[in-house]
Every structure is written in structure tokens, then in C-alpha cells.
Amino acid sequence: MRVNLQQNATVQFRVLSDDQCEQVVLAAMEVLERVGADFHEPAAVGILKRAGAIVADGTRVRIPPGLVEQALHSAPSRFTLFKRTGEPFIKVEPHRAYFGPGPTCPNFTDPDTGQRRPFVKQDAAWTARVCAALPNIDYVMSLGSINDVPPGKADVHEFDAMARETTKPIMSWSFSRESLVQIHEMCVAVKGSEGAYAEAPFMIFYAEPSSPLKHTSEALQKLMYCAEHRIPIVYTPCPIGGATAPATLAGILVQNLAETLGGVVLSQAIQPGAPIVVGGVVSIFDMRTTILSYGAPELSLLSAAATEVARRLGLPMFSTAGCTDSKCADEQAAIEGSVSILIAAMSGANLIHDVGFIESAMTGSLDQLVMCDEIIGMARRVTRGIRVDEEALAVEAIAEAAETRQYLDLDHTAANFRREFWFPRLMDRSRYGEWVEGGRKTLADRVRQTVRRLIAEHRAAPLDSEAAARLDASAGAGAKRGPTTEGRRRRRVTS
Numbered sequence: 001m002r003v004n005l006q007q008n009a010t011v012q013f014r015v016l017s018d019d020q021c022e023q024v025v026l027a028a029m030e031v032l033e034r035v036g037a038d039f040h041e042p043a044a045v046g047i048l049k050r051a052g053a054i055v056a057d058g059t060r061v062r063i064p065p066g067l068v069e070q071a072l073h074s075a076p077s078r079f080t081l082f083k084r085t086g087e088p089f090i091k092v093e094p095h096r097a098y099f100g101p102g103p104t105c106p107n108f109t110d111p112d113t114g115q116r117r118p119f120v121k122q123d124a125a126w127t128a129r130v131c132a133a134l135p136n137i138d139y140v141m142s143l144g145s146i147n148d149v150p151p152g153k154a155d156v157h158e159f160d161a162m163a164r165e166t167t168k169p170i171m172s173w174s175f176s177r178e179s180l181v182q183i184h185e186m187c188v189a190v191k192g193s194e195g196a197y198a199e200a201p202f203m204i205f206y207a208e209p210s211s212p213l214k215h216t217s218e219a220l221q222k223l224m225y226c227a228e229h230r231i232p233i234v235y236t237p238c239p240i241g242g243a244t245a246p247a248t249l250a251g252i253l254v255q256n257l258a259e260t261l262g263g264v265v266l267s268q269a270i271q272p273g274a275p276i277v278v279g280g281v282v283s284i285f286d287m288r289t290t291i292l293s294y295g296a297p298e299l300s301l302l303s304a305a306a307t308e309v310a311r312r313l314g315l316p317m318f319s320t321a322g323c324t325d326s327k328c329a330d331e332q333a334a335i336e337g338s339v340s341i342l343i344a345a346m347s348g349a350n351l352i353h354d355v356g357f358i359e360s361a362m363t364g365s366l367d368q369l370v371m372c373d374e375i376i377g378m379a380r381r382v383t384r385g386i387r388v389d390e391e392a393l394a395v396e397a398i399a400e401a402a403e404t405r406q407y408l409d410l411d412h413t414a415a416n417f418r419r420e421f422w423f424p425r426l427m428d429r430s431r432y433g434e435w436v437e438g439g440r441k442t443l444a445d446r447v448r449q450t451v452r453r454l455i456a457e458h459r460a461a462p463l464d465s466e467a468a469a470r471l472d473a474s475a476g477a478g479a480k481r482g483p484t485t486e487g488r489r490r491r492r493v494t495s
Contacts, residue, residue, distance in 0.1 A: 099355050241282075
């Protein structure tokens with residue numbers, strides 16, 4: 001019998017030590033207590049004041065460490081998201097990583113022409129359809145903000161398009177509390193009743209504070225509604241190192257944590273146990289180009305470090321990967337997407353978004369999404385690690401092959417190669433002659449072909465007629481209008 005045996009079930013990866021995580025947490029608590037944050041919603045300020053926060057100057061709220069610790073004690077470390085069809089699908093809990101696209105890009109790479117153009121409602125449907133077909137994309141966001149519907153209704157139309165084209169969980173957003181209420185009503189309409197939806201929620205909501213240390217009225221109203229109705233919410237900021245956050249990576253982590261913890265405290269003050277996810281799009285301001293860099297190595301490093309801090313606090317983590325500053329799904333996009341995906345997967349972040357973003361989050365690309373699905377599959381094989389047990393050590397197989405001089409016809413090989421080996425779907429491993437005979441297709445060629453095939457052929461389980469009718473009535477989608485302006489230029493919808 002072996003004793004004191006240590007085994008790594010998966011590849012091990014750390015950015016911060018336990019002591020460094022503790023330093024970040026303590027510094028964030030000091031910021032909340034000494035500096036505070038601006039809460040631009042009187043109802044939220046009142047709730048925080050009654051809970052024990054200190055209010056000064058009307059909107060500035062200082063939150064003592066004890067109140068933060070109380071919120072951390074009640075915030076759940078795990079919850080489940082379901083498929084539209086009712087099956088549990090995403091278990092948000094420590095060390096489980098799930099990937100999906102991002103929202104609100106004003107532009108889209110047209111799957112037919114390859115040209116950049118304004119994002120329209122059909123693109124949200126196509127994105128959901130492709131996400132439904134991809135094995136390594138676990139939840140759905142639209143990759144853009146719709147331009148060809150009435151202003152202010154893009155959020156509702158977006159959810160309507162996605163709910164019809166996928167059964168996977170959907171991460172939604174909205175401009176306002178009113179739109180959130182409508183989206184919630186649409187979820188209930190799909191399931192048939194509020195009770196049925198509450199038993200198997202397939203939507204998680206996204207909102208964000210504004211860096212530095214500001215919570216807008218719109219963000220807070222949506223956070224409060226989600227807490228009241230126990231709707232899972234991702235509440236994460238987008239601090240830009242050197243612009244809206246400090247120029248040191250540790251300083252970015254501290255401010256990011258202080259901003260997202262403000263939301264945790266408010267959520268738990270309203271409804272202890274309300275599911276909430278922390279995290280953030282944490283990257284740097286490129287001082288030469290003045291962009292928020294989505295391909296910077298600092299984004300991956302900061303995201304992994306923030307994941308470790310969140311795990312130490314017992315909170316689920318929203319991370320970022322599969323995105324690029326490149327203007328198309330080219331070699332740069334593959335490099336930046338690969339690095340961020342591998343690091344995010346190894347970090348164990350729970351919900352990893354923005355897969356498919358190109359042009360620093362200005363354009364959504366199904367080519368990038370499909371290429372990154374392949375990369376995620378490879379990364380998941382790496383993070384699964386190496387199995388070490390009696391069968392895997394293969395002593396008997398080695399002895400048998402010593403006589404036959406090969407392994408191809410061994411029972412051990414037949415029993416294990418599918419379990420152990422990863423097989424690509426898009427990357428090419430053929431011999432040169434076969435590649436030439438096949439038309440000398442590059443990865444870009446195969447990706448583009450796959451995108452077009454999935455749009456043309458894949459269909460998720462449709463809504464039944466009654467659910468579709470209820471969604472029609474609840475959505476009030478109506479007729480489309482013509483294209484509006486090129487789109488909103490912010491990286492995300494405010495709050």
C-alpha cells in the first residue's frame with residue numbers, strides 16, 4: 001500500500017502565491033473602506049447604508065471589511081445553468097472552465113464576403129446557431145450589438161434571436177432595467193411558467209460597474225433586479241491599465257476586485273445567497289495606439305491572477321480569452337487566441353468569454369470563434385493532464401510489444417488510444433501528397449468552409465409552437481427597421 005501519495009489530476013498552474021492573493025484582497029478591502037466607490041442609485045445607497053456602509057456626499061459609499069466578509073460568507077460558490085430543453089449543462093463551481101463568445105461589438109465579419117460591416121439581427125441568430133454546433137463552446141453570447149432594429153431595442157432582439165437558435169445557456173445583457181424585465185419575461189415565456197423557469201434557468205445576465213470605482217444607476221438597477229429574483233448575474237468591470245486603472249498589474253487587480261466586490265456586497269444585502277459571478281476584462285491601454293488591448297499578454301496574466309483571487313474568496317470567476325487585436329482571423333489572431341485560451345483554461349476560471357472578438361472588441365468574427373473552438377479542444381486536452389494508474393503505466397503492454405515489436409494490434413492500444421489522444425477537426429495532419437490532392441487548403445480555408453456549412457445546415461432543437469407563440473408575444477419583436485449608424489463605439493454597453 002502506498003501512503004502520502006500525491007497525484008496531479010490535471011496540469012498545475014499558478015500566477016500568485018497564497019500570500020500575494022491575500023495582499024490583493026486586503027488592499028481591495030482597504031480601498032473600499034478608505035476610498036469607497038460612487039453608487040449612483042439612491043435605492044442602492046439606502047440598502048448599503050442600512051447594511052452598515054458609510055455614506056458621504058450622497059453617492060460615495062465606504063464599505064467596511066466586516067460587511068465584505070459577511071457578503072462573501074453568503075455568496076454561493078456554485079450554481080447550475082440549464083439548457084433551454086431542461087438538462088443541467090453548466091456547473092459553475094471551482095475548477096470547472098466553460099467558454100463562450102462575448103457581446104456588443106458594433107461590427108461583424110460577413111461570413112459570405114469576409115468584409116467588415118455593421119452587426120444585424122441575423123448575425124445574432126447565426127452566432128447562436130454556430131455556437132450550438134461547436135463542441136467546445138458551452139454558452140452563447142451574440143458577438144455584437146444589433147444595428148437594424150429600433151434604437152434601444154437591440155438587447156431584446158438579440159435575446160430573441162439567440163433563444164430560437166440554440167438550446168445552450170445564454171448570457172444576456174440589456175441597456176436598462178426595463179429591458180432586463182422583458183428578457184426575464186421572455187425566459188419565462190419559453191419555459192411556460194415562472195416556476196418552470198426558476199427550476200431550470202437557462203439565462204445568466206451580464207452587467208458591469210464603470211472604472212474607476214463607479215456604479216451607474218443603470219448597472220445597479222439591473223444588479224438589484226437580479227438579486228431580488230435570484231437571477232445569476234456576472235457583475236464585472238473593465239479596468240484599463242494606465243487609463244482607467246493603475247499602470248501596475250497588482251494595482252489593476254486591486255481596483256478590479258474593489259469594483260466587483262461592491263456589487264457582491266449590494267447583491268447579498270438584498271438577497272443572501274443570490275448567485276453572482278465576479279471577474280473582469282482586465283487589460284492594458286496601449287500607449288502607442290490608444291486601444292484597450294485584447295491580445296496583450298497582460299490580459300491573460302491578469303485574468304489568471306484574478307481567477308486565483310476569486311477562488312480564494314469562494315466566488316465564481318468571469319474571465320476573457322479567444323480574442324485578438326488583429327483585424328481578421330489570421331496568424332496573429334491564432335497566436336493571441338491560443339495563448340489566452342490556454343492560460344484561461346489552466347487558471348480554472350469558470351465562465352470564459354469574448355471568444356470570437358477581433359479588432360480589439362470592435363468586430364465579431366465567426367471565423368475566429370470556429371478557429372478558437374479547435375484551440376479550446378486542444379487546451380482542454382492539455383489541462384486534463386496525464387493519467388497515471390496501472391493500466392496507463394502499460395507495463396504488460398510494453399512486455400507484450402517486446403515480442404511483437406509493435407503496438408498497433410494490441411488490445412491495450414485499441415482500448416486506450418481514443419481515451420488518451422486528442423484528434424483535431426480543423427487542423428491538418430495529412431501527408432503532403434494528400435494535402436495537395438485535397439486542394440492545398442489552409443486552416444483559414446477550412447475554418448471559413450466550416451462556418452458556412454454550420455450556418456447552412458445546423459439547427460438546434462426548435463421551440464415548440466406554444467413556446468414560440470409565447471416568445472413572440474413577450475418579445476414584441478415586430479418588423480425590422482433599416483440599418484442605423486455604424487454602431488456604438490464603447491467596448492461594452494455601459495453597465
